[in-house]
Amino acid sequence: MERRSEIRRGARVTAYLYGAGPRPVRCETGDLSAGGVFLHAPGLRAQPGDIMPLVFTLEFDRVVRTYRRWARVAHCREDGIGVQLYRQRPEEACSASRA
Numbered sequence: 001m002e003r004r005s006e007i008r009r010g011a012r013v014t015a016y017l018y019g020a021g022p023r024p025v026r027c028e029t030g031d032l033s034a035g036g037v038f039l040h041a042p043g044l045r046a047q048p049g050d051i052m053p054l055v056f057t058l059e060f061d062r063v064v065r066t067y068r069r070w071a072r073v074a075h076c077r078e079d080g081i082g083v084q085l086y087r088q089r090p091e092e093a094c095s096a097s098r099a
Contacts, residue, residue, distance in 0.1 A: 015056035040080040
């Protein structure tokens, strides 16, 4: 049974994950939807619940659009991580940083 609420596409897009080290981590995406994406990043050190900024670009003909989202790690595997995408930083991350 399918648990996802949004249609996933097998798009290959380059993304940059910030906060997983001193420099952004370049990842290839797969299984992309408006609400989440799988980031192919072997060896990435992340835990479920981690929240990090994510930047990716999409090119349509000769127009390139840059998207900035907040990513919450949903699950980790040896070959990468699955993340939920948010337009704004999730509220519980904001309140945790104030504590």
